[in-house]
Amino acid sequence: MLFIEIFVPRDALDADRCRQLAQSLLGLMTGDGEEGMAGPAADIFASQFHVVVHRPETWVVGDRLADDPTPYMVRVHAPGPWRKDTSGHIIGAFTKAITDVDPGAAVQVHVLGVPEGSIGVRGEAKTSTELVEMMNDPLKYAYAAGKALLDPMCGMLVEPDKAPTLEYEGTLYGFCCEGCRTEFIAKKEKAAAGTG
Structure with a gap:
C-alpha cells in the first residue's frame, strides 16, 4: 500500500544505520510504539508497508558529486486519494x-500518488477504499458492537485503548496513527479560524 524508497549516499551511513533509518520511517507510518495502533488491524496495516534503502554508486548534484551537505532523497508511493492528506505529515x-x-x-521527500485502482494486493487491483476495508476486517464486528472507533481522516477502524484518541466537542475520536490525529486537529483549527 505504501512503498517507501530512501536514497542514501553510499558512504553516509553503514548498513546497520540504514536499517535503523528504514525501520524508523516505517514506524512513523505504521504508528509503532505508543503513538500508534496495536492488535490484528495493526498487523495487517503494517504488512502493507515496504521500505527499500538504495545506496547508489554514483550521485551527482548539479555539476558535482553529492557529498556536502549529504543529500537524502525519499520517495513515498501512496494511494492517490491519500496523498494530499498525508503529505504534510510524511514530509515533516x-x-x-x-x-x-x-x-x-x-533532505528531499517526494510523496507520489498512485492512481486509484493501481495497487495490486494478492493478485487483484485495489482501490484506496478496498485497501481500508481489507485492513478493517479484523475490527468490523468490534465496530458494530461499539468497541472500535472509525478514524475520521482515513477510515481505519481502531481499538480506543490501543490507538491515539482525542475527545473533541464531546465526541471521542480514534486514529490509526499520530499523523492522522495531527491532521484532524489542524483541519478543525483551520475551520474554527474560518480559513478552511
Missing part, C-alpha cells in the same frame, strides 16, 4: 527522522 516526520540520524543532511 521523515525530514526530522533523517536529520536526527545525520544532522547536516539535505
